[in-house]
Amino acid sequence: MSKKITFLPDKNTITVDEGDNLLAAAAQAGVYIHAFCGGDGVCGKCKVRIKEGEVKADRAAQHLKSEEYDQGVRLACQATVVSDLVVEIPESVGKDGKALKRKPKTTRAISARSLEALIGKWDVDPPVEKRFVKVDPPTVEDNVPDLQRLLRAIKGGCFDCLEPTYDHPEMLKELPFILREANWEVTVLMLRGKRSREPDRIIAVEPGDTTDRLYGLAVDIGTTTVGGLLMDLNTGKVLAESTSYNGQIRYGEDVISRIIYSQRSGGLKTLQDKVVHTLNDIIQSVCKKVVISPSDISYIMAAGNTVMSHLLLGIDPKFIRESPYVPACSQFPLTRAAGLGVMAHPSVRLFLYPSIASYVGGDIVSGVHAFQMHKSPKITLFIDIGTNGEIVVGNEDWMMCTACSAGPAFEGGGVKYGMRASSGAIENFHMHPVTYDPMIVTIDRTKPRGICGSGLISIVSELFETGVVDRQGKFKRDLNHPRFREGHDGYEYVLAWSKDSLIGEDIVITEVDLDNLIRAKGAMYAGYQTLLEAVGMTFDDLDRIVLAGNFGAYIDLERAITIGLLPDLDRDKFFYLGNGSLLGCQISLDDHKRFRDRGDVSRLMTNMELSENPEFMNHYMAALFLPHTDMTLFPSVRDKLAGM
């Protein structure tokens, strides 16, 4: 029997069957609920309150307090629908993705050198090309078939040229009509051969001269957000951009949760559909801005991590999660976008950057490709910080890469009041050294709702620098101030009293939170060390450190060094790349020769698994201090602390 569910506060409604899972129902209704574990019942994030009606759900002892249970709080993933329901959800995520649009801070220490200084100028010579051709109309003496007639016109008497190949029957079906309607004057859209002596391929024929209209889409398919750039491939200019939450997010926050969800019946298909839907939203958005049709886009260049790439293509990522962590493939086939359900002309190809390993994906290859690390003699450390921190070290001759599971702390996970970087998240923090009063800055300047990753770094470094937290990440016990107290999860500091918070309760940072952050930054730092040692180097050998990823934009470099997340090196060696994954797609769209050499990047990169590496474990244990057990690694931090 069908039941109606209303989700508060936004009053989204949906009709489901009795016995359906409440989390799945919410997802179906487009209602966002945190669900780190994909519905496994282990993360305890998906608390909702049943205001009216009845669900069937056991009390999940480790997550729900008995008062909560009595007040109708349940884990949505553990609840099945019994009657019509009114359900209150803890946080509603606006569909406009407004929070995605916050401006990056101008971090005081990241060098202000422009991207072009890092990457250099590039040509505009895209992997697709349009050519206007006048075809001889047929006569009885010359009644060569339409296609061969067109090929002849394209070759235009050039004997040395390779004859283009051509696409699928779909193109042939239209060709005779287009040629005649256009009075034998047409524009051919050609896909350049992958290798230099591989023939070009005609993928579409348009009536008349449309050579001035050549568009490409660069897409970064992130686990959390998907970003797209519409490019004019004649000029290389970015015409429009759009960012949207990945529609898969409601099925789990990280790649592991997504893999778990994909193993459910229909799960893989659902996840594929959702990311395709997100892609289509982005396509519609950028096309609307420039007033073109989605079918005017001639090429889609995309990059994503290994799991996102698998899911987009509908390939089961199951074995990525199981030791020895083997993806189905690392080089993805050039795919027809429309075949995946992407809103595109049937001929349009979607290219996905190759992965290196299960946890070093195409987004990293694209990032490395973006700033041409494979063409520079400079020894570079490339860092993308997130739940999985990916690290690459090397130069034009060699590259070694790895991924370290930093845990979700940088994305607000594993932190009592942690949240993603959205409205109300504390993103910056200062503390009065005497009164211990906080100065809190939130995204969108609202009352605080929680703490995002960059806020967490800010808070911890401040607490450490002011001396209220020691090198082990423990609060001093002699601080006689109401903001420091023994809480439910141990000692804590009150960032915001309930009256000042949006959630009606005190927002605190606990020693458990501190510990989780220290583990996360320790994993990253141990990753750098292990990787460098594997190639016989130290931090001093590095010519530059390039930070990539969305998170990188909001990191305060000094503070990141203070807590030991980044190495204590000359600040001028640090560069911020921005969204390297998207940038790689962009430069590949611009220049097919540059695009071709992406293969060199993936061939240069050798993966190293840290998960069962004893060296890594040693480094990791040593890094579980602020900033590190070995203070000689952090001389500037040592000096700063000494100067206090």
Next chain:
Amino acid sequence: MSKKITFLPDKNTITVDEGDNLLAAAAQAGVYIHAFCGGDGVCGKCKVRIKEGEVKADRAAQHLKSEEYDQGVRLACQATVVSDLVVEIPESVGKDGKALKRKPKTTRAISARSLEALIGKWDVDPPVEKRFVKVDPPTVEDNVPDLQRLLRAIKGGCFDCLEPTYDHPEMLKELPFILREANWEVTVLMLRGKRSREPDRIIAVEPGDTTDRLYGLAVDIGTTTVGGLLMDLNTGKVLAESTSYNGQIRYGEDVISRIIYSQRSGGLKTLQDKVVHTLNDIIQSVCKKVVISPSDISYIMAAGNTVMSHLLLGIDPKFIRESPYVPACSQFPLTRAAGLGVMAHPSVRLFLYPSIASYVGGDIVSGVHAFQMHKSPKITLFIDIGTNGEIVVGNEDWMMCTACSAGPAFEGGGVKYGMRASSGAIENFHMHPVTYDPMIVTIDRTKPRGICGSGLISIVSELFETGVVDRQGKFKRDLNHPRFREGHDGYEYVLAWSKDSLIGEDIVITEVDLDNLIRAKGAMYAGYQTLLEAVGMTFDDLDRIVLAGNFGAYIDLERAITIGLLPDLDRDKFFYLGNGSLLGCQISLDDHKRFRDRGDVSRLMTNMELSENPEFMNHYMAALFLPHTDMTLFPSVRDKLAGM
């Protein structure tokens, strides 16, 4: 409102809407009615009798006599359904295609040299290959992705080998599971690179060792019949064969009628569906015989004329019919069979032989390829006789080809009692020179129902040799015998009195029929002459004449020369190839190197249009005699007539 129609004599029934076309309804019901013109109303063949009920139909003055009209006879294509109907159709074609199985005669003059003598022996080395590989199971130290792991195993340490490419995501989706289920021992199905340095392509992966199971299908897609051979590609042996009427036949008998039908709304889709359905019938039939599954077939090699090729791929053949007769394309793309609706594994490719021009199709290229005409120094005249007679002359250095529209006489069209070569058709004829009594042999030895093409040649040559018909194809007027009489369409000879016929009326051959046959054979002969002249040759330069096509099997060589259909040359120069189109597909399946050189055939072949060629018209006018105006061209016929 829906109406029920019953077709007699087989009592097929169908429910249609009021106002529907009766011919279309019959086609939908699977009832065969002659319809040469695709429903245009011009051929007058589709006469049916309305026994009960009412249709709306004008009297088509040129086709229906008033008595017929009064008796309820109507042209089905001009009739729309008004009420429930009982409709009698003139001829019912059994669905078992029994008539297709008649045995070729051992024509006394066609040389009995075996096909192998003509073609030589060939290797078995097909365009697909299976390779059994043992893949190293992954470890943490070696966790290369599944696909790259498989590719590495296939290369097996060979550094010089090209790395295979691989198929679509569909294959990748299965790969991780197959590898693990099969304990890392699998068989890869590879498509060999088109060019010699093009990498092979993995199109499927099967668990375990299946290398002993490698099957291919050769298919000739004829306008009337579709024939298929299932081949064991490990041995080159033909395992099963099957022939079926082309399901498109109910929408028109010849390619022109099919083109006309394709221009109706939904017509193109219907025709594509019908031929695919026929192909599927053949696949099921051959697979059943050998007890394999259709998904075990690894490659489909097909050939058809240009219109059939367009229709199979769903490409509109519209412009083939309009001057200057331009097809959409001549080189067809290698297509996924399943994408067309063909019952095949999703990875299986369907190859279609390239066409040369609108009326010289892939069936001719395949035929020429079959006996390796492009590799022999012998000057050969290749002839395929049908509604469109296709002619090729040349050798290893050059080839010239053309098509001449002989009209439908060889297939029973344009002849008062003409019919296709099916049960009851007169296929052989002799006449007592004194009593003028006929000796009639029919297909299936039933009472005669009509005259098929080979019967027509037999009758005309006999009437001519016995002197009752003169060189202009006119009956002598002084033969006082009841079988010679003035009929409705002029002077005629009664082949069978009504009491002896299956159709309850006298079966006759008229001067109009004779004239139609003479025009048909004249067009063929003029075609040979025009083509030879275009290359500066005469019949004496020919080393051999190769006859192909189904019709060729039933031609009596002497009689064909007697009427002037074939040139009067040394009988030892004549070879009969059989179904060359099917044979070409067969040898291409057998040997990929032979398959690759098919391109040489189509490059060698130059097309010549006869339709507006004044030389052809001159030769044609001169050929409208038995055997020809110029008796020096037919010395053996002259001698035979003189010896009488």
